[in-house]
Amino acid sequence: MVKSRKEQIFSEVERIKSCLIQMADDIYDFSEVSFEEYSSSKLLVDYLEKNDFQVERGIAGLPTAFRAVYKKGEGGPSIGLLCEYDALKTIGHGCGHHLQGPAVVGAANAVKTIFNEKPYTLVVYGTPGEETDGGKIDMLQKGCFQDIDVALMTHGGPATQTDVKSMALASYRVIFHGISSHAAIKPEAGKSALDSLLLSFNALEFLREHVKEDSRMHYTIESSPGPSNVVHDKAVGIFDLRSYNSLYLDQIVERFENIVKGASLMTGTTYEIQRLTRYESKIPSYRINELLMNNASLAEAPTLRPVREKTGSTDFGNVTFKIPGACIRVAFVPEGTPSHSKEFVMAGKSDTGHAAVIYAAKILAATAYDLIYNPEMVEEIKSDFTKLKEQMKTM
Numbered sequence: 001m002v003k004s005r006k007e008q009i010f011s012e013v014e015r016i017k018s019c020l021i022q023m024a025d026d027i028y029d030f031s032e033v034s035f036e037e038y039s040s041s042k043l044l045v046d047y048l049e050k051n052d053f054q055v056e057r058g059i060a061g062l063p064t065a066f067r068a069v070y071k072k073g074e075g076g077p078s079i080g081l082l083c084e085y086d087a088l089k090t091i092g093h094g095c096g097h098h099l100q101g102p103a104v105v106g107a108a109n110a111v112k113t114i115f116n117e118k119p120y121t122l123v124v125y126g127t128p129g130e131e132t133d134g135g136k137i138d139m140l141q142k143g144c145f146q147d148i149d150v151a152l153m154t155h156g157g158p159a160t161q162t163d164v165k166s167m168a169l170a171s172y173r174v175i176f177h178g179i180s181s182h183a184a185i186k187p188e189a190g191k192s193a194l195d196s197l198l199l200s201f202n203a204l205e206f207l208r209e210h211v212k213e214d215s216r217m218h219y220t221i222e223s224s225p226g227p228s229n230v231v232h233d234k235a236v237g238i239f240d241l242r243s244y245n246s247l248y249l250d251q252i253v254e255r256f257e258n259i260v261k262g263a264s265l266m267t268g269t270t271y272e273i274q275r276l277t278r279y280e281s282k283i284p285s286y287r288i289n290e291l292l293m294n295n296a297s298l299a300e301a302p303t304l305r306p307v308r309e310k311t312g313s314t315d316f317g318n319v320t321f322k323i324p325g326a327c328i329r330v331a332f333v334p335e336g337t338p339s340h341s342k343e344f345v346m347a348g349k350s351d352t353g354h355a356a357v358i359y360a361a362k363i364l365a366a367t368a369y370d371l372i373y374n375p376e377m378v379e380e381i382k383s384d385f386t387k388l389k390e391q392m393k394t395m
Helices: 005-015 017-030 038-050 097-114 135-141 193-210 246-267 286-298 316-320 342-346 351-373 375-394
Strands: 054-057 066-072 078-083 120-126 150-157 163-165 168-177 216-221 234-243 270-279 308-310 325-331
Touching: 005 017, 005 097, 005 351, 017 038, 017 097, 017 351, 038 054, 038 066, 038 097, 038 120, 066 097, 078 097, 078 351, 097 120, 097 150, 097 351, 135 270, 135 316, 150 286, 150 316, 150 351, 150 375, 168 193, 168 246, 193 216, 193 234, 193 246, 234 246, 246 270, 246 375, 270 316, 286 325, 286 351, 286 375, 316 325, 325 351, 351 375
Parallel strands: 078 120, 078 150, 150 325, 163 308
Antiparallel strands: 054 066, 066 120, 168 234, 168 270, 216 234
16 A cells, blocks of 8 residues: 555654654753754754755854755745754753754655655754744844745644744833932932832833733833932833734833833933833734644644643744744643743653654644645635734734
8 A cells, every 4th residue: 555645754754763852862961042052053954964955054143043945846835944942041941942953854854855746945944042032033134034935833842732822022121310319318309210110110000901901011120229218310120011912012012112201201310211022923824723733633643732822922923923834832741731840851851752853743744745735725824824914903
């Protein structure tokens, strides 16, 4: 009996299984933090080069970022496969990023090896620094990901599932400048930067009543302004503003900036607003989610669960705000286990962790095959993406 193409792809992943698992274990042991993933990046790049991918290292001004391309014929869809490989600074691979790279390169190589009837391009992007400053944001700004029609990713987790929404996040540092004075002897000579910051905090509390329910606003004082008997001439706060809709977040940001301005006017101080980070909300691709879950079922992945409606903030959201894409989460820890936890770390080199690499490689490869074999589906996905992005303006 002749095997189907997906069966052949799964067999190819099984053939290279030991190599992929060893790569995952090596990246786990490297435990390299954001933007210092030199050994992890090299391990993945070397594998891709040995398997006939054309590789660019250090793209977008990031030494540990890379782009690897395999092109079959002319035309056809361009499928992006994105991976992360940074560890958490204090605990190591507590988010399962060591599983992603081996799964992605295994998927790309399996498709390249098995499927050659139609034209296509595979583009593997190595994306550093997800845990801190969001390397994909810098990469987008430098022109990366413009060469792909869809973006696929994988992530370890307590269940095998996709998700729909991620939170847009705008982070700011606000510095108020006032005039110092003795708070008891001559308070009238001072202009309190701390008062300005506290007024901003209070105003955000009042704002909470007048924003949509899934909005979030957080703040903190970055450093102590000084003793209590001084009118403080400098106060610094950090503000995080979130929404599941990037366009609605823009409205919250505008109101936040007016709050800062108002606090300054009330106290006679001046201010600086420094933009720190901007994560966009993802635009969901229901068609890609469906393909990923169908292939997860075909690969007999564990703990299949319905789509997760909401997740936190991620730089993959910035990619999927520009390009259709989706991430398949593959179970390797017990349900209820939080990421960034000791339990995630302990499971990193377990049998279930190793199995997750192979399941993810099969799911991604089969989904890439579906998109290549049905290029009209890619065009439909892109059309759906455009419509959903337009609908965000009214949500």
